[in-house]
Amino acid sequence: MSGLTHVDESGAARMVDVSAKDVGARTARASGRVLLSPEAVAILRAGDVPKGDALGVARIAGIMGAKRTPDLIPLCHPIALHGVKVDLTVVDEGVEIAATVKTADRTGVEMEALTAVSVAALALIDMVKAVDPAAVITGVRVEEKVGGKTGHWTRPHE
Amino acid sequence: MSGLTHVDESGAARMVDVSAKDVGARTARASGRVLLSPEAVAILRAGDVPKGDALGVARIAGIMGAKRTPDLIPLCHPIALHGVKVDLTVVDEGVEIAATVKTADRTGVEMEALTAVSVAALALIDMVKAVDPAAVITGVRVEEKVGGKTGHWTRPHE
Amino acid sequence: MSGLTHVDESGAARMVDVSAKDVGARTARASGRVLLSPEAVAILRAGDVPKGDALGVARIAGIMGAKRTPDLIPLCHPIALHGVKVDLTVVDEGVEIAATVKTADRTGVEMEALTAVSVAALALIDMVKAVDPAAVITGVRVEEKVGGKTGHWTRPHE
Amino acid sequence: MSGLTHVDESGAARMVDVSAKDVGARTARASGRVLLSPEAVAILRAGDVPKGDALGVARIAGIMGAKRTPDLIPLCHPIALHGVKVDLTVVDEGVEIAATVKTADRTGVEMEALTAVSVAALALIDMVKAVDPAAVITGVRVEEKVGGKTGHWTRPHE
Amino acid sequence: MSGLTHVDESGAARMVDVSAKDVGARTARASGRVLLSPEAVAILRAGDVPKGDALGVARIAGIMGAKRTPDLIPLCHPIALHGVKVDLTVVDEGVEIAATVKTADRTGVEMEALTAVSVAALALIDMVKAVDPAAVITGVRVEEKVGGKTGHWTRPHE
Amino acid sequence: MSGLTHVDESGAARMVDVSAKDVGARTARASGRVLLSPEAVAILRAGDVPKGDALGVARIAGIMGAKRTPDLIPLCHPIALHGVKVDLTVVDEGVEIAATVKTADRTGVEMEALTAVSVAALALIDMVKAVDPAAVITGVRVEEKVGGKTGHWTRPHE
Numbered sequence: 001m002s003g004l005t006h007v008d009e010s011g012a013a014r015m016v017d018v019s020a021k022d023v024g025a026r027t028a029r030a031s032g033r034v035l036l037s038p039e040a041v042a043i044l045r046a047g048d049v050p051k052g053d054a055l056g057v058a059r060i061a062g063i064m065g066a067k068r069t070p071d072l073i074p075l076c077h078p079i080a081l082h083g084v085k086v087d088l089t090v091v092d093e094g095v096e097i098a099a100t101v102k103t104a105d106r107t108g109v110e111m112e113a114l115t116a117v118s119v120a121a122l123a124l125i126d127m128v129k130a131v132d133p134a135a136v137i138t139g140v141r142v143e144e145k146v147g148g149k150t151g152h153w154t155r156p157h158e
Numbered sequence: 159m160s161g162l163t164h165v166d167e168s169g170a171a172r173m174v175d176v177s178a179k180d181v182g183a184r185t186a187r188a189s190g191r192v193l194l195s196p197e198a199v200a201i202l203r204a205g206d207v208p209k210g211d212a213l214g215v216a217r218i219a220g221i222m223g224a225k226r227t228p229d230l231i232p233l234c235h236p237i238a239l240h241g242v243k244v245d246l247t248v249v250d251e252g253v254e255i256a257a258t259v260k261t262a263d264r265t266g267v268e269m270e271a272l273t274a275v276s277v278a279a280l281a282l283i284d285m286v287k288a289v290d291p292a293a294v295i296t297g298v299r300v301e302e303k304v305g306g307k308t309g310h311w312t313r314p315h316e
Numbered sequence: 317m318s319g320l321t322h323v324d325e326s327g328a329a330r331m332v333d334v335s336a337k338d339v340g341a342r343t344a345r346a347s348g349r350v351l352l353s354p355e356a357v358a359i360l361r362a363g364d365v366p367k368g369d370a371l372g373v374a375r376i377a378g379i380m381g382a383k384r385t386p387d388l389i390p391l392c393h394p395i396a397l398h399g400v401k402v403d404l405t406v407v408d409e410g411v412e413i414a415a416t417v418k419t420a421d422r423t424g425v426e427m428e429a430l431t432a433v434s435v436a437a438l439a440l441i442d443m444v445k446a447v448d449p450a451a452v453i454t455g456v457r458v459e460e461k462v463g464g465k466t467g468h469w470t471r472p473h474e
Numbered sequence: 475m476s477g478l479t480h481v482d483e484s485g486a487a488r489m490v491d492v493s494a495k496d497v498g499a500r501t502a503r504a505s506g507r508v509l510l511s512p513e514a515v516a517i518l519r520a521g522d523v524p525k526g527d528a529l530g531v532a533r534i535a536g537i538m539g540a541k542r543t544p545d546l547i548p549l550c551h552p553i554a555l556h557g558v559k560v561d562l563t564v565v566d567e568g569v570e571i572a573a574t575v576k577t578a579d580r581t582g583v584e585m586e587a588l589t590a591v592s593v594a595a596l597a598l599i600d601m602v603k604a605v606d607p608a609a610v611i612t613g614v615r616v617e618e619k620v621g622g623k624t625g626h627w628t629r630p631h632e
Numbered sequence: 633m634s635g636l637t638h639v640d641e642s643g644a645a646r647m648v649d650v651s652a653k654d655v656g657a658r659t660a661r662a663s664g665r666v667l668l669s670p671e672a673v674a675i676l677r678a679g680d681v682p683k684g685d686a687l688g689v690a691r692i693a694g695i696m697g698a699k700r701t702p703d704l705i706p707l708c709h710p711i712a713l714h715g716v717k718v719d720l721t722v723v724d725e726g727v728e729i730a731a732t733v734k735t736a737d738r739t740g741v742e743m744e745a746l747t748a749v750s751v752a753a754l755a756l757i758d759m760v761k762a763v764d765p766a767a768v769i770t771g772v773r774v775e776e777k778v779g780g781k782t783g784h785w786t787r788p789h790e
Numbered sequence: 791m792s793g794l795t796h797v798d799e800s801g802a803a804r805m806v807d808v809s810a811k812d813v814g815a816r817t818a819r820a821s822g823r824v825l826l827s828p829e830a831v832a833i834l835r836a837g838d839v840p841k842g843d844a845l846g847v848a849r850i851a852g853i854m855g856a857k858r859t860p861d862l863i864p865l866c867h868p869i870a871l872h873g874v875k876v877d878l879t880v881v882d883e884g885v886e887i888a889a890t891v892k893t894a895d896r897t898g899v900e901m902e903a904l905t906a907v908s909v910a911a912l913a914l915i916d917m918v919k920a921v922d923p924a925a926v927i928t929g930v931r932v933e934e935k936v937g938g939k940t941g942h943w944t945r946p947h948e
Contacts, residue, residue, distance in 0.1 A: 012719070013214075013695070014695070019715065019736055053169050054164075056328075056530045061231060063331050063391065068226070072230075077713060082422065111280065118295070136299040138295075173537050211688055217803055239867060240896065243798075320604065322531070323528065372846045372850075376847055379645065380546075380706050388597075391597075396710060437614075438589055445585075451616075453613075457611070458607060493872045580870075580872065638917050685797050689864050693862065706847050753930075758901050773927070
């Protein structure tokens, strides 16, 4: 047994059968950050409209990205999403991104939360790449997972 | 002037007009890595079929992800892609991902290369999340950009 | 409180959490019309095959458009659709479009019905734009909504 | 000859062959409006963040909608888009929407401009439908078309 | 009565209302084959990596294709998929493809199974078309259907 | 050298770099058929509206399917399509499908033509499956390819 649930005993990829899993409320939280130059941070922090739109575009991209997860991740199940929230916070080193995704379905939504963070990060880089071509996405990870057979998982302290 | 090319003078987002830009060969290289537990690395390193498929699924996801870039990134131009290559290498800490994207069009393809890396990383996490729920995507960034008005850009040494 | 359910207290957009909403049968009816030149109406009214196909293409586009609603409307929930019906009627001023969408899920389907009407209207214009470049889409609106917490809503007489 | 370019002599739909058409700069402008209740207009006019986000979400939806045009309109050619701009202006009766789309390809972009306006309108309605379930999309139409064999077309005064 | 469930009494296409259908476990199995030249079969049979990847790419394409069914088939309902399995076997005449799709929803999943087989076959042809431009997809058909009002259907012996 | 252009020397899948290929007019013709029961053929042959819509829906699905080719086939390049034509002819054994796709780009369009035929066939089966659950797609193949480095290829007589 390889431990990889998405491949069968012969090693072939499959979308694993979740028919027997319970339908139930599930939540996943993920986070990540985009490291930016001081110049890019200053532009995002400036109190005028562009700031709103740059972060706003990334937020919308993250929410829409969560909905595209089964299109992007080959073996992800297409499931209903009941709520998606993406928060972006400008900090000294760049922008912190947090996403929370909820469902009441047969699979967890950690891939949806990770995808929301990743796509928001990509969209943010697209907004600032003319002033900072060296932006870096870092620390994209699941923080917490509630519901399902594995119950409540919280990222262990490092 | 905010320096953000994707917002106009009033701060509203737009897909910037590239009609006046030259059509020409452009290449972008991006990289990133997925940090994994020793157990997950061992599974990926095991010489049997699942390894092939786990990395293979991520590779395909990355290539297809590059093609979905304008669907995911709100202000990205839909452009032709002439070549996409995604490499995954298992290392002690996890998996290193590198993507190269080529086009001959009016915009650069660094967003496509970053998207290829990000989607490959997400797909890889999806493959191993049952054995390693704490995987982290890190260091997703443009390494090199060739072509276009800005010419040849290489990530500066840190 | 702004009254806008899709933005939180800080004004940030989100896909609102509907976990607590009841699953139940819901129906929405929307309508709209495309104003056309007499020449375009005459072509659509002519008793030969093209008429069938022009209206048929628009009908199919409307049904498929309803399915794409969560891809198009950033904060719409992806939900199951149980039935979609799009009717097009040629009248003296152009074409009247009516759409009915049904589901048994946690959100209403008025956006799906409005999207079906809009996409059918766009597809119809695409079919006739060579003979009538001045076509206008008008009066796209929800007519009736059944089910959900707000119960039965019918458009008030004007 | 029916005059419908998208159907052949037997009436069957087709994506018309544009191989022989010139590649050249083309622009299309379209407009439309969403009629809203005074309450909804007041919320959009209030000087706080939600306003920005409500209009911002619609603007992004319109830009992304333009890119999805060939997915939505069955016989539309998939083409490169060089620029998309969507403007929303709050007026006493609701919101005015204007879209400008540019390309240098073999087909006009009026369908892309109309789709941008329609999807922005739908997204706006989604944002305000909790306070105004009776919103109406009206007057969606091409205003001006530049480039291509038919040259410069401007909507005639009514 | 025409017997075509997807058209109403006037002959117009519609997505049929399945609200009254039971939610229940449903499975569909479909199969098909791609006829290839001996040279292409030999390459696929060679024991090195390309074989793995050629079949692996087709397998992934089939699984992802199953998820795109409602995007491709105009009147198909968008439904949850609980499991998708695609098997490819190299035989003397080419490659045999089998797909199994499971759901617990209101409609059968035979279209999803047929789409999985067809897209896997197309992706396989794309992989080998440089060495065999004459490949043929043949015998794509439902083998078995379990669940739903019609109960258990098995393809009759010919 | 394996002869598989879509895998590199190590066997990894890639979207092959076509930058060096010439842009030029290219056409591909593909065909296929759906084998149906006499009852299903009789319904399609009946002279009333349903027939038109059943074939019309399949035709539209085929045209739209051609546009989705790069979304479905992992290593296909996203390219401009200049024309797509899908013909369906009812014959005694079922329905014959022929598709012609044109472009002026760097890659051939045989995958687009094969996809158009396959998706039209799937959509047709969806229309008739209530009366004929045993329909079979057969003989999907490229008939002719014009343009590109390989020049004019016609399927050899069998």
